[in-house]
Amino acid sequence: MSLAPAPRGWPARPTDAGPLVKICGLTRPDLARAAVAAGADLVGIVHFPPSPRHLDLDAAAAVADAVRGTATVVALVVDADDATLDALVARARPDALQLHGKETPERVAHLAARHGLPVAKALGVATAADLAAAARYDALLVLDAKPPKDADRPGGHGQRFDWRVLDALDPARPFMLSGGLDPESVAEAVATVRPYAVDVSSGVETNRIKDIAKMSAFVAAVRAA
Ligand SMILES: O=C(O)c1ccccc1N[C@@H]1O[C@H](COP(=O)(O)O)[C@@H](O)[C@H]1O
Numbered sequence: 001m002s003l004a005p006a007p008r009g010w011p012a013r014p015t016d017a018g019p020l021v022k023i024c025g026l027t028r029p030d031l032a033r034a035a036v037a038a039g040a041d042l043v044g045i046v047h048f049p050p051s052p053r054h055l056d057l058d059a060a061a062a063v064a065d066a067v068r069g070t071a072t073v074v075a076l077v078v079d080a081d082d083a084t085l086d087a088l089v090a091r092a093r094p095d096a097l098q099l100h101g102k103e104t105p106e107r108v109a110h111l112a113a114r115h116g117l118p119v120a121k122a123l124g125v126a127t128a129a130d131l132a133a134a135a136r137y138d139a140l141l142v143l144d145a146k147p148p149k150d151a152d153r154p155g156g157h158g159q160r161f162d163w164r165v166l167d168a169l170d171p172a173r174p175f176m177l178s179g180g181l182d183p184e185s186v187a188e189a190v191a192t193v194r195p196y197a198v199d200v201s202s203g204v205e206t207n208r209i210k211d212i213a214k215m216s217a218f219v220a221a222v223r224a225a
Helices: 027-038 057-067 082-093 105-115 128-136 162-168 186-193 213-223
Strands: 020-022 044-045 072-077 096-099 118-123 140-145 175-178 197-200
Touching: 027 044, 027 082, 027 213, 044 057, 057 072, 057 213, 072 082, 082 128, 096 105, 096 140, 096 175, 105 118, 118 128, 128 175, 128 186, 140 186, 140 197, 175 186, 186 197
Parallel strands: 020 044, 020 197, 044 072, 072 096, 096 118, 118 140, 140 175, 175 197
Antiparallel strands: none
16 A cells, blocks of 8 residues: 655654554543553643643643653643743653644744754645645644534534545645544545545544543554555
């Protein structure tokens, strides 16, 4: 299977193993360990109070510590200011950042330099026009669905977008596919768009809590794709 190469600073994929798997929104150390045992390569912690998956600094550090060295810990924030990110990075010591708000290319570059970490930048995608900004970002792109109107947060809604829109993306540009993926849909997604990584949150939950059987089924579906 030929997939996009690893972007700068992000882990390489083992040959022929398919895309890396990020499971985001882990809220407990035991569930984070279960995600890694299921085969997740990247584990996401959310630090954004409106999210039901928000972790304060102590909880974020506990989840990060539970999997440190066994997976890439990605701290997800939304339009966070410098003080918020300084505190999060100092306490949780993530391996990478995911910026899921309206961060500009300049802001992304500033944060990458300030923290010396690889950065992923999420873009909400509905049409090919939404990809126009992609070239301006020096970051791993996270291509996600746009949130529902009046949503209190820009991601984690289990909403999918039309993957055919990604035909308009530079084929040399690695990206992480997200938005409404689940164990049933992810194989088709991988076969259709051949991403560097896939990112899932609500699709591996039951009643808003990460479900170990669903996390295992998701990883197995990616590996078999
Ligand atoms: O997970 C959240 O609560 C969240 C909050 C704010 C911004 C992004 C969030 N999650 C990210 O959203 C996408 C899609 O998630 P889903 O699989 O459709 O539920 C993914 O990148 C999550 O990391």
